[in-house]
Amino acid sequence: MAAVPNEIPDANARALLVASGLAKHFGPVVALRSADLRVRPGEIHALMGANGAGKSTLVKILTGALTADAGTITFGGRTRTFRSTSEARKAGLICVYQDPSLLPDLTVLQNLKLTATPISNFRRYLVELGMARFDLQSMPRELARPTLSLLDLARALAIEPQLLLLDEITASLPADLTVRVFNVARQLRAEGRSVIFISHRLAEVSALCDRATVLRDGKTVGVVEPAQGGEERIVKLMLGPVADEVAAEAASPSAPATGAVAVEVRDLKAGTLDGVTFTLRFGEVLGVAALEGQGQEELFNCLAGVRRPESGQIVVGGNPRSFHHPGDAIRAGMVLIPADRVQALLRQRSVRENVALPLVNRISRWGPINPRREKRRVETAVKRLQIDTRVTSEVRRLSGGNQQKVGIARWLAGGFKTLLCFDPTRGIDIGTKRQIYGLVKELAANGSAVLLFTSELPEIQLACNRVIVLFGGKLVDEMPASEADEKALLRAAHGLPSEAEEPQSQEGA
């Protein structure tokens, strides 16, 4: 077995899964250099690493979706090479991914039959996940994303796996559902089965996991016990030499800015969004805090010209505007970074073509491209975002964090006045996250206006000057970033009055 630094004394205890020296490359890109992983029976084991560290590749190799170029896997005492996910599933190893996998146009029951899932088991786990009254005849197309994630989980549990892999399943789950997932994971552990848990949220890892294996640049760089104050160590291991640099960037919250008005939103209504009024100034990052589905999506889409508001006004530079197409919003200087990278990127095309896309977005720009000018603009943007790749590589070969950076670099090259960031750091590692927040602050400091929604409330303070809170489609609160700690935001986002107004607050409510 390969020597792993910081191995715990009882390392010789019988292991359920031992992976050693796993390597994989795709063409010239090395995804995994040498990954080691050792999971004991009855253990919840975290797999940590920045984007591009090789987590996804490792998971895919373990579950048989990919074959390794080198290295060995021992599962349940036998050396195994899974040639397909169904082989791994038969052996008792199954993975639940971040993106829902049920076919949208078959009922849930038909989906289960398709994968030969034992229905009674599935039902039992649904009960444990708090969905006792779920109707198996529902169509996945009509279900909310968190529900779909739980269904995926129950389907995986129904085959009674020995080893369950949870690949960022909590990324799209609200806090109460995350708790249910945790309880099920702990129950598996109590039964002597094991879980590999992947999440970018350190707090979740230290609350749930017994040990954590950290990957960096395709290599296992350490095994840590997160509960014993190991969080700092994990971050250090994940980031490697750049850790200190990143820590310095996460400065204290900025003061509210007082630039000219960039955008004024007046009584805007669209779908869930029910009459919102606020102003966004140049030089500030205005945070939007909200639970899932409080109208923030409609707000961003209206501002970016993706959908039309039912009523209300968007005033840009003093003039009321009505955007019929994203192109109209872009001309007014308002550009959108969507949460779903796949939505915004040309996956088969090069980084250069992706970044340069706004440079050809009008008929007047259909003519010959000036290669030198384009190269200069693309390279400046790529450098500024520290996208570590050649500009000629296809975007689909990049890691998630780098893909999101390409989506942002596009607008640095294309030019904008107001940046609308809708959950830009969803599923992105902590190093890249802080880079993105650092950039957003810098852009505001240089005079741009930024509207930023993030689903991770603790991060509001990292990036914003001021925060507005949406609840039930209405703007319920507004505060400077200095007051916007997680607790205050959570209360407001749940529609509760702030503590100052309600002195007898219940602790831990």
Place this chain on the structure above:
Amino acid sequence: MSTRAVATVRLVQQHSIVVLIALLVALAGLIEAIRPGAVNANWVSNILEFAAPLGILAAGQTLVVIMGGIDLSVANVATAAAYIMASQAPFGVTRSIVAGLFVGVLVGLINGVGVAVFKVQPLIMTLAMGLVVTGSLNVYSQASVRTVPGVPAVIHTLGSGTVLGYVPVSLFLWALLAAVLIVGLRGTGFGRLLYALGDNLEATRLAGVRGWQVLLTNYAACGLLSAVAGLVLAGTVNAADLSLATVLLLPSVAAVVIGGTSIFGGSGSYSGTIVGALILTVLNSVLTLLDVPDAVKQVLYGAIIVVLAAAYTRVLGRE
């Protein structure tokens, strides 16, 4: 797989056109083996002459397929353009050529409006327009009961004349169009947008592109190129009948696919299509040499296209 094999596969993937050219040479070798001495300057000249109309027809197809669409009316448009050009010949060469090209642009624009504005599936839209064009042409031919239209001398020279004894005149036109297309796809904003639309329509919209403008223009361009191909073909066979280019529909799509353009859009090149068109033309020549009945020839031709397309996917591991 050994490192060497991996490297070879990668080399092939990055330079698929080399493989295609090798296939082309192999086919020529086959002809030489069947009938020694058959591959000579005259043969090459003939191949180029017959490949030119197909290559130009497949040019329009390439543009549309890269954009994620398909145009199944190209052959009908080519036929109609040639027929109308011929029928207008008595009124002057210029007028007849303009009339022929106009037909192409008009049908292309209608295709574009259907796909871009009314969101009709390109397959259905262009297939239906093909029927409309052919039907209309039949009506037109019956209504204008003149003598069988003749091809103007200029067009005849364009389609079957040679320079220096061997170089077909149509090759000059084809080369010119090829240069414009290859450079244009890579180096213009419009070219970029074709790939972008073929890759991800929604992303292109979010970047501020009004997709309908690109779609409309591109279908019109495809119609125009189809019409040009029709005129050249009429010159090559020195006649324009009501089924002139019908046989070229499948080859126009096959040349694109064999040339490595993804049928789902977003990647590909016209240089690949050129080699694809040459391969298909040489293949036809092989089958003619084998002296098999027409029916058998059709079976072989269809089967070989399927095998080529399958091999292509296998070798290059495209998704």
